[in-house]
Amino acid sequence: MTPVTCMGGRKLALFGLGRSGIATALALKAGGADVLAFDDNPKSIDKAHAAGLTTSDLREADWSDFAALVLAPGVPLTHPEPHWTVGLAREAGIEIIGDIELFCRERNAVAPGAPFVAITGTNGKSTTTALVTHVLRSAGYDVQMGGNIGMAILSLEPPARDRVHVIEMSSFQIDLTPSLRPSVGVLLNITPDHLDRHGTMENYAAIKERLVAGAEVAIVGIDDGPSRAIAERLAQAGRTVLTLSRDMLPGDGYHFEGTRIFATSGTSTRRVADLKGIGSLRGAHNAQNAAAAVAVAEALGLDPEEIEAGLASFPGLHHRMEEVARLGQALFVNDSKATNADSTEKALLSFDHVFWILGGKPKDGGIEILRPYFDRIEKAYLIGAASEDFARTLDGAVPVERCGTLDVAVAAAAADAARSDVDEPVILLSPACASYDQYPNFEVRGEHFRELVRALPGVEMRS
Template identity: 40%
Template sequence: MITATAWAGKRFAVLGLARSGAATVRALLAGGAEVVAWDSDEARRSPSLRLRGEGRGEGASSSTTALATPPLPTLSPMGERALVFADPLAIDLAGFDGVVVSPGVPINRHPIAAHAVSTPIIGDIELFAQARTDLPPHKVVGITGTNGKSTTTALIHHILTQSGIPARMGGNIGLPILAQDPLPAGGVYVLELSSYQIDLTTSLDCDVAVLLNITPDHLDRYAGFEAYAASKARLFAMQSDGHAAIIGTGDATSAAIADTLPHTTRIAVPAGATAYGPALAGPHNAQNALTAIAVCEALGLDADTIRAGLATYRALPHRMAHVADVNGVAYVDDSKATNPDSTAPALSAFGRIHWILGGLAKSDDLDACRPGFGNVVRAYTIGTAAERFAELLAPDMAVEIAGTLDAAVRRAAEQAQPGDTVLLSPACASFDQFSDFEARGRAFAAAVEALR
């Protein structure tokens, strides 16, 4: 795991003990820190978080008010400190060096923001930034944007590893970065960074910082679109002079940020751009590919090496991924498309589409998808947005309210003809009916399998 000697003797509270939170606890303990940890899910408040069973774990309790002032853990013979379970909201945080929260914690309305007062509220990416001085010489690539982050991150990581450069992929994708082994000298950490993660980071100096695009999203966490865009722009504010900035200029907001930065590499997708590899078709993937090329060039890779990596890249799951052909009909899982802007490319990538959409809406319109409406034979709406989306689409196409994903797949299968595509591209978050977009994608694949 990645850890830092600078944490020795410091006190941290960790709120949220899912994957990134659990990795954070273990890394802090390994660095000699004192840790107070909490999760509302009692099952996650597990003694297994203690390294090799070390530490006393005083205060482990299902009560949120169990400890008014947790006892200071004592050093174990292994030099690791005890883990204390207590709700940070129920204790005095004066003297703590940081409160580490999950990116999923809405700090704009969560009581921890007011309770911490003078204690920094940070995330695991900030801890990674603090640990960098203990790591062998390396570089960091940080990728943010509303859409395309995961594909671009995975593509850069793929090209690097194919070229023989040691690389780790983390942040908002894959394993938590603190849970991964440090790279040898010359390695590259490739981090997908959501705006939430950037909000919780103050010192991540990326050797290459990337902004793909900015469109309205996650506005429940911000005072408005401008505040959301400003969060993305902070990735560049943390950079040292001379480090590379790569920005897509396909939207006015990103272009305006590029105008404020000297020596920015601008990514503009040319009209009629073709596929850059077997898994990189469509204008959105053209931007992803062009961005990855620019990043790898900034890291010193030559054109032939980059081209070879593009040719062998394969698409990530739930991103316009072909699931199966049933009775001559193709079924495509684009569950990762959680807003209209990310759905739009899929509607332009196929002809004669049976479109399954809906869930927990992030916007009140589908205007970004309109250029692809002509390819849609029929739409099937699901989730909490089902009625609203059906109302929006009715003037432009045949549409029916299916309600559930299973029902939508069955109805689409009944009406699709050989050569058609049944496309799950929801333009919505999944949390009304599923735990995440991955669970939604797996449910779609299971529904398709049931048709066989």
């Protein structure tokens, strides 16, 4: 745990008692703060009571007593409309912050300059965060990983000069972190996502920009328009910027050609890594993730041999193109983390002869952008709320079966794959949707897929 001593003696309102909310309340309490917590879900309040926290309906509180509102990232700050606690905080004239902001303030108070790597992007941020962590740990570094992946940030060990925090950040978390100043900030890419929470693409991109705008070293992917514009603004402002691209471009940065990653500084270019044969890093999207990890590792002082060894031993990320089992020639792949079409595109590019399970709570734009890859799909198995919309998009191009639920889809896809005459059929769960219509999160969805696959007769599970 990281006790938030910088808030000691202050009274704080806290709303949102999920995993990160309870961890935040406990860290504040451990640091000497007086926390009054609440949630709209009675079950969450019961969990907070069990953890020894003080709860009360914040509608009835005297907000003039509070120094700040600590808001869980899943609670709307601006769109589609501010949560009622946001209105009360603004009426009281107090700041609204999140748990990563509390970490940043504690870092400034107890270990200013402690290594802090913050990573964001519409896609790839979890893989990159896990990969950076693995490479650093393989080289002997004390690394704490969390944020939007794994543990809540305040559940991690405190910042220290000899400890690196590698933190994945969603746009929701960035929006609640006004003093974000990481040692190294990574922005991988920006494509439309979460517009229901940010209103416009411009708002969404501006929030993402804040992560790298305050970084000592900014690492920015420039293969999309919004990110490229951000890199140009930072360079014009005199900030230290390293670019990531599939093409070799002027300036300092990293690019990738096939499986090889190169670094350019001035007029000098050198090969720094080769991903050939690393199954957990297949595909062009993982070449970008690996290039970002190499850039972070070099910024923190690792040598090329340490970096290549770390890349080669990376086991991959759960729920992201995770090869979970085989049944005869068929391969089962859990890509539950693909919660939008852009993320699913990476999986479809990586496999042929796909028996594709998709659907859930749809994102804006649906799956139309995936049309160029429909020839890779043997059949589609639709689940969840998006079924009819997706069926219309696939009509005439891909055979479709409306399955409704994941258990029906897995059974149907496995049976069809077994009857097919292709060399390596791939049963791919890559939903291109959020999970919230049927599951609390993509992890639960992915674990259910794994359980359903495990139950198939004769299946050989991967460890």
